[in-house]
Amino acid sequence: MKKFVVSPVVASLFALGGCGSSTDNSPEKEVISPKAEIQTTTLTFNVKRRTKCGLVEYPNASVIFHGEDGKPIATYSSDKEGFFSQEVPEGAKHVSIIGMESYGRNDTTRKIYSKLDIANGAELETIEFEDFSVYCECKDVTVDLSALAVTHSMYSISRLGGGSISNYQDAPEVCGSDAKLYYSINNPGYELNTLAVVDVPQDVNSIVVTGSDFVHQSVNVPTSQFEVKTRVDVYGLDDNGNRILENFEYAAEQVKLKIYPSISSNNKLDNYKSISFAHEGHHVIMSSGVRAQLDEMGQVTGFKLPEASTELAGQLSSAVTALEQEQTMAYDFTDLDARIQTASWQFYIEGTESIKWNIAGSVKSVLPKLTFGDVVSLPTQKVSYRSHLLLSGYDGAPSDIEGYRGYVYKNLDKSNQSDYAFIFLSSRTTGEPIL
Secondary structure, three states, rough: OEEEOOOOOHHHHHHHOOOOOOOOOOOOOEEEOOOOOOOOOEEEEEEEEEEEEEEEEOOOOEEEEEOOOOOOOEEEEEEOOOOOEEEEOOOOEEEEEEEEEEEEEEEEEEEEEEEEOOOOOOEOOOEEEOOOOOOEEEEEEEOOOOOOOOOOOOOOOEEEOOOOOOOOOEEEEEEEEEEEEEEEEEEEOOOOOOEEEEEEOOOOEEEEEOHHOOOEEEEEOOOOOOOOOEEEEEEEEEOEEEEEEEEEOOOOOOOOEEEOOOOOOOEEEEEEEEEEEEEEEEEEEEEEEEEEEOOOOOOOOOOOOOOOOOOOHHHHHHHHHHHHOOEEEEEOOOOOOOOOOOOEEEEEOOOOEEEEEEEEEEEOOOOOOOOOOOOOOOOOOEEEEEEEEEEEEEEEOOOOHHHHHHHHHOOOOOOOOOEEEEEEEEEEEOOEEEE
């Protein structure tokens, strides 16, 4: 039985809507050159694998251009570094990027990203495939904090992500060549924490941490300003865009979350509310929220969470029906929230192989009937045991899909973008386990 993992922000929400392996399981197809005349518009993006050690290139991902009828008209591949830039062939309306995701030695899924309405070209966000089967050098490290017994004997000590430290000794596992550990000390009765960032060189297996390493002061992020019973996540982004120093809680008067501006100048806050309900034999979870930028004082400008009706579950059910019956489906979310500019659908299909299919387009479009030639054969009887719908966008961003994609692509670090609003529905067959 398939596992159903629920995360309200869903791996940063399909990697903000784009939202593998270089082994023999990766699709490698012969390049078919289109016979159409060369156009002036181009499609550009990067393909990456997200591993335990971070993002690495994904070479030779299949790239299929589809015509108005959804049939493939040209097939290409990303280069050896995962980069793709190609003039859009004449008659191309949509594009699909295909690769493999691996979650263990014998647990693989084919992933399809289909981007609608690219006839005029587009600059897309990085396309990511998860691959946790790739070798990533990990090791156990001994950390000696015994010097704190003299200088900070009255303080509590913890490792972020690892809990409290006892007897001033720690033995964490670290992965990758640029590993870091974060240790926090706190004087009981005081709200502020002081943090030490400990680099773990690749050739080092033991580290000594002293009081002089603790130089980064926390800044409180109060949650009483947010709607009661909503969840609040705060975190920083490192130079590679990875989340660090994440902490979360439900909004309440006494709760104060923390950021560390001297470690990360790019700090985010996610605030969202979730409800669950039954719809046509499916269990549905719907989350509505906003992602905002925190300033150095832990403050964020005021915002309002988007409102969504449980009737959206009917739209998601209709999309699943259209997929299973090989039909097209028109959708229109333009009246939902002015901040919503894109719709991203995701289906989990079982057959001879597991397929995860993400289809992303504008807030008003048509889910086409797409086929993939010899690259992917969808099962004749398609059953989507799980499905997602993500409606999202940036406050004040262009409403047309071309302008919106350009806005996102030109602000890849996300620090200069406005608030990100989202409505996320996750539907599963009743009886499938939730973790």
